[in-house]
Structure formats: structure tokens, C-alpha cells
Amino acid sequence: MEYNFPVTRTTNPKPRPEDETKLGFAKYFTDHMFCMDWDEGLGWHDGRVVPHAPIAIEPASCVLHYAQMMFEGMKAYRTPSGEIQLFRPDMNAKRMLRTNERMCMPELPEDLLIAAIKAVIKEDIDWVPSAPGTALYIRPFIFGDEVSFSVLPAKHYRFMIILSPTGSYYAANDGGLSTTRIFVQDKYIRAAKGGTGYAKVGGNYGGGMRASKDAMEYHCKDVLWLDAEEHKYVEEIGTSNAFFRINDEVITAPLDSGTILPGITRDSVIQLLKKWGIKVSERKLSIDEILAASKDGTLQEIFASGTAAVISPIGWLNIKGEDMTVADGKVGPIAQKLYDNLYGIQTGTVEDYMGWTYPLGLCRK
Secondary structure (H helix, E strand, C coil): CCCCCCECCCCCCCCCCCCHHHCCCCCCCCCEEEEEEEECCCEEEEEEEEECCCCCCCCCEHHHHHCCEEECCEEEEECCCCEEEEECHHHHHHHHHHHHHHCCCCCCCHHHHHHHHHHHHHHCHHHCCCCCCCEEEEEEEEEECCECCCCCCCCEEEEEEEEEEECCCCCCCCCCCCCEEEEEECCCCCCCCCCCCCCCCHHHHHCCHHHHHHHHHCCCCEEEEECCCCCCEEEEECCEEEEEEECCEEEECCCCCCCCCCCHHHHHHHHHHHHCCCEEEECCCEHHHHHHHHHHCCEEEEEEEECCCEEEEEEEEEECCEEEECCCCCCCHHHHHHHHHHHHHHHCCCCCCCCCEEEEEEECC
16 A cells, blocks of 8 residues: 655754764654554544654543553664665564554554655654664554543554664674673563563563662663563563573573563574574573573573664673673674674675565665
């Protein structure tokens, strides 16, 4: 389907960041955003690109009381030729469908998602950065804003997209990789079977903030969650999926429990490892097995994967207040190779031998 969205250009453009090596993550937002409405019996309608600005919302809107919302995280990249491209947007669209079904929210077609992204990036194409380690972060989100205190699905929703030029989530000073310290959480849980762990919803993150605050007290960047039932098996890291390389086998938690977010980068990592002939397993792995591997020298690497960081090597696990060094505490060879290939494919500096990039037909010279 062809979509034509009206555009209202800002009359007060913002100054763009002068130093792209110091963007940080989600510190700056572009001049425009996308908005669209959904009504029962009418469907999605009135898509438009407008100036990025605060929005008005009725205090009795159901999202503020019952948290009926979802979001996605994506990036647009500028290639050396100036072309703007996405990375596996079809996977984001499929995950949105699963999330929306879980949250009793209306389906958003893949072609509508991509058309909306293209429309708003077209207006803010000069904001797409090109420095090493940078990208344009894309945040699509949907929320119910019906005025109602009934604990029922809303009858009106808003779909919005905002954009932010960003650097790496856990960047080294040169924009490359650096290791992080992660706190093993054995008190609180992120998700349980039958819950919303596999869905991209705000409640999963809001409920994890207590654990993140605890992690910061031990100078840790994020939390490694254990399973809800036994507090024994590793699941995922607060903002990403976790991988453990033990005795030349890369292990990550399986998705069958419904408690793990099916990351697009996670799937890409698994596919690349298999293509390279590296043994990769989706299976349960206990924190005790990791400790034992550390003691006998077979723990080679731990790293996280996600849209924000791409690949984030982990140099230390903090367990009950004590640091456990991962191998030599430095960036491991598999993590580095994955980052070089994934970010290279995303930015067009490495041939897309997996067929994962999606050119938007936009070019910034």
C-alpha cells in the first residue's frame, strides 16, 4: 500500500550536535516526529509528520493508569555513499505484532511501520550521524489514551515515532568496544512464565529499575537476571540478551519459557555464529556453571547483544557484592568479530552477505 503523510515543518529548528563523537545515548532529539491515530471501527488514520514537541494527554488516559503501551528500538545508518538504511526492520515488525497481541492492542502492518519511519527520517535526514559507532536511533511506540478507568483494552490509540542521533550505549572513548561490569540479580525477577517477558513493553523495564539501582551501588552498568522460579538460570541482561562462551561453545538462554525478549541482534548473533562454524546453543545455563567455568579457566567470554549497544563485552560479573573477572577482563575475540561484522553490515562498510539491510531510498550527501 502507498502511504502519503502530510508534513508540517518546524519553524524553529534545533542546532544539531557539533561533535558526533560525544552524542551519548538519547541525549538529543531531532526536529520532527511521526503521529497517527487508531479508533475502533476506523483503524489507523491521519498519519502525519509534525515538529517534535510535547504532547497533550488527558490525565485520565488509561495508559497512565494501566500501562497499555508498547515500544520498539531500531536504528538507521548512513553508509559511506550517503545512503540511509535500516537493519532487519521486518524482525521489528514481527515483534511488534507479538507484543501488540499480548497487550490487546491493534496490529500495525509492516509496510505502515516502514513508510512512517521513512517519512520522518526524510525530514530529518541531516541528523543521521556518520562518525564511528553512531547511528540514528528510532523509537516507535503505541499507547492507549482513551479516557477510561475500566481495566479493558482502549478504543483509541496513538502511534508515534521519535528520533535521536546516538553513539554507542556503552562506548569506549574512541567509539569502539569496552568491557562493562554487570550485577547478578538474585532477589528480584524480570519476568515469569505466562507474563510479558517476551513483549516489548514499558512495564518490563519499569519493574526492573529497583534492581538497576542496586546494581549501580556496586558500580555496575546493568543487571543479569536469573529465572523467576529457582533464581538459578541466567536469562537476560536488563537492556539486552546475554551470551556466554565456555570451552568454545557460545550459550544463550532459550526463548521457549516466554520470559526472554526475542532480540533482533540476538537472532543475528546466532545466525552469524552458525555461519562461521562456531558452536552455539540455546539452552539453560546456571550461574553455578558459570562460576565453575571461571574457576577452571574454561569461561572465555561473556557479552550482551541489543539494538542500543550492538555488542557489549562484559569484563566482570558482580555476584553478591564480589567481582568475578571474565577471562582477562578484556574484549574477547568473538565479541569483537561480531561487533565488527554487525556494525559493518549496518553501516555499509562490510558487505551484507546475510541480506539484512533495508535501504530507504534516501541519501544524504
